[in-house]
Amino acid sequence: MSPTSTVSTAQPAGSESNAGLMDRRRFLALAGMGVTVTAMPLSFASAAAAQTGPRSLVCVFLAGGADSANIFIPRDFDQAGSTYDTYRTTRGVLAEPANTLIPFDDGQFGFNRLFPEMARIANRGDMAIVQNVGPLARPTTRADFEAGRSIPEVLFSHNSQQKLWQTGRPSLAPSQGWGGRISAVVNGGDEIAPSFSIAGSNIWSSAQDAPYSRVSASVAVSRLRGYDAELRNWIDSFEGVESVMRTALNSARATGNEFDRVLADSIDTAILTTEQLRDATAASAANDVGMDVDGNDLGQQLQVVARLIRNRQSLGMDRQIFFVRMGGWDTHGEQEDRFEELAQEFDEAIGQFQGAVDRLGVTDSVTTFTASDFGRTLGINGDGTDHAWGGHAFVMGGAVNGGTYGTFPSYSTTNNPDDTGDRRDNFAGRLIPTTAVAQHAATLARWMGLSERQLDQVFPELLNFAERDLGFL
Numbered sequence: 001m002s003p004t005s006t007v008s009t010a011q012p013a014g015s016e017s018n019a020g021l022m023d024r025r026r027f028l029a030l031a032g033m034g035v036t037v038t039a040m041p042l043s044f045a046s047a048a049a050a051q052t053g054p055r056s057l058v059c060v061f062l063a064g065g066a067d068s069a070n071i072f073i074p075r076d077f078d079q080a081g082s083t084y085d086t087y088r089t090t091r092g093v094l095a096e097p098a099n100t101l102i103p104f105d106d107g108q109f110g111f112n113r114l115f116p117e118m119a120r121i122a123n124r125g126d127m128a129i130v131q132n133v134g135p136l137a138r139p140t141t142r143a144d145f146e147a148g149r150s151i152p153e154v155l156f157s158h159n160s161q162q163k164l165w166q167t168g169r170p171s172l173a174p175s176q177g178w179g180g181r182i183s184a185v186v187n188g189g190d191e192i193a194p195s196f197s198i199a200g201s202n203i204w205s206s207a208q209d210a211p212y213s214r215v216s217a218s219v220a221v222s223r224l225r226g227y228d229a230e231l232r233n234w235i236d237s238f239e240g241v242e243s244v245m246r247t248a249l250n251s252a253r254a255t256g257n258e259f260d261r262v263l264a265d266s267i268d269t270a271i272l273t274t275e276q277l278r279d280a281t282a283a284s285a286a287n288d289v290g291m292d293v294d295g296n297d298l299g300q301q302l303q304v305v306a307r308l309i310r311n312r313q314s315l316g317m318d319r320q321i322f323f324v325r326m327g328g329w330d331t332h333g334e335q336e337d338r339f340e341e342l343a344q345e346f347d348e349a350i351g352q353f354q355g356a357v358d359r360l361g362v363t364d365s366v367t368t369f370t371a372s373d374f375g376r377t378l379g380i381n382g383d384g385t386d387h388a389w390g391g392h393a394f395v396m397g398g399a400v401n402g403g404t405y406g407t408f409p410s411y412s413t414t415n416n417p418d419d420t421g422d423r424r425d426n427f428a429g430r431l432i433p434t435t436a437v438a439q440h441a442a443t444l445a446r447w448m449g450l451s452e453r454q455l456d457q458v459f460p461e462l463l464n465f466a467e468r469d470l471g472f473l
Helices: 018-031 083-094 116-125 142-147 158-167 178-186 243-254 258-281 297-310 335-359 436-449 453-457 460-464
Strands: 057-060 072-073 102-104 109-111 129-134 193-195 213-214 319-326 364-370 391-396 401-404
Touching: 057 178, 057 297, 057 436, 072 083, 083 335, 102 116, 109 116, 116 129, 129 436, 158 178, 158 364, 178 193, 178 319, 178 453, 213 243, 213 436, 243 258, 258 297, 297 319, 297 335, 319 335, 335 364, 364 436, 436 453, 436 460, 453 460
Parallel strands: 057 319, 057 364, 129 401, 193 213, 193 319
Antiparallel strands: 072 109, 102 109, 129 391, 364 391
16 A cells, blocks of 8 residues: 655646646646555445444455365265265265364264364354355256246356355346445445455445455555655655645645545545554554464465454444455366365465454454355366356354354255256256355345345345345354
8 A cells, every 4th residue: 555656746736727737636646646445436325333342344255266065075974875975976086085074063064184274163163154155146946047047147257256256146237345335334434444455456345435445465554655754754855745735635625626626535535544554554563463374375464354453443443344365266177286285375374363363352253254256066177177156155253153054055966956957968066056145145244233124225136035144143
């Protein structure tokens, strides 16, 4: 968020000439470079959260399509006709050996050996596994899929399915993310929007009347040049630039030009935001959250999240929204080796973050969940897997009612009611979701304070499902 350009001279634009107007606009535009407070046009009505006490919601997006079928795995191998046997037959060489699985709950399911931190969190009762979830317009069967009835748009495509997951809608037309829509409801009117992306621009955080700040995990937040006292001491050309900039901002508003006014307001917001976030995100002894994440990109993003959560009271943030992202999950080839590397980075980062949340004493007020483009095919393609549809999502936190939610799908290669089938009606290994993103997201949104009426506004397709609350919070 540190500005990348400098301005040595600027005219306060006391004249209404075209030259003066352009100089003023150029000054404001250059001054705003590098400031990353993002907002969509206005339209969404806000309301106060019903729940008491602060709450933080963290989206961990696994970009590329994570193979969740090899994270949470059937473990009933000691039973005749077991689900594990079906899993092993269908997955072939990618199947995890039964004796390496980390048992979960009553032992009917287990976690891949590469996810010990996930298993630890789950076995202490702080994780919900939402089974076979994906974008849906309404409850959908294989017959519906074959007939093309109410099917989400452009299935099995990265860009489109990332958008459908992040908007919670079955159509590509909406551009608002459901994280942003939650923020618009519970954070309306806040001076600094407590919504953050540590992974750049994204759809999930975006909504009308819901700005969010993009914070870097590797570059420290600094105030806008000219407003940072530390910089004034050694940049002679910026002497007095604060008063010049303030004069320019006030002049821009006075002209009545809408473009100038919006730009001036945006710069004012950036000044205020960077001032307050600088100390909240800085690495210091006073802001230590106890995470050891050197070399772990996801861990470094979550470290920034932990610092902002630690400082949420001093920042006056009652409802925080966070987005982090980990790429690389598009495992078409060499999946065994690539999946192991991805799993280790992800599991370490999640364990470190949950440990920090526990040490801060905010376990019950922080909920972290995973999302991805889609699940991957159950069958293998050489030494990898292809794009699919339904997959498992994981929700973590002290407020979570641990266990499994939704319906575990069939992994059978014959007569599988959950499989889309291919054009010749053969097994495709692409699971039709039995739980909708809208149901999953609405459960999280309700915990953040949305009323039933607001849930219907944020997730219009929720009206098509009998189960509005999955019960994991």
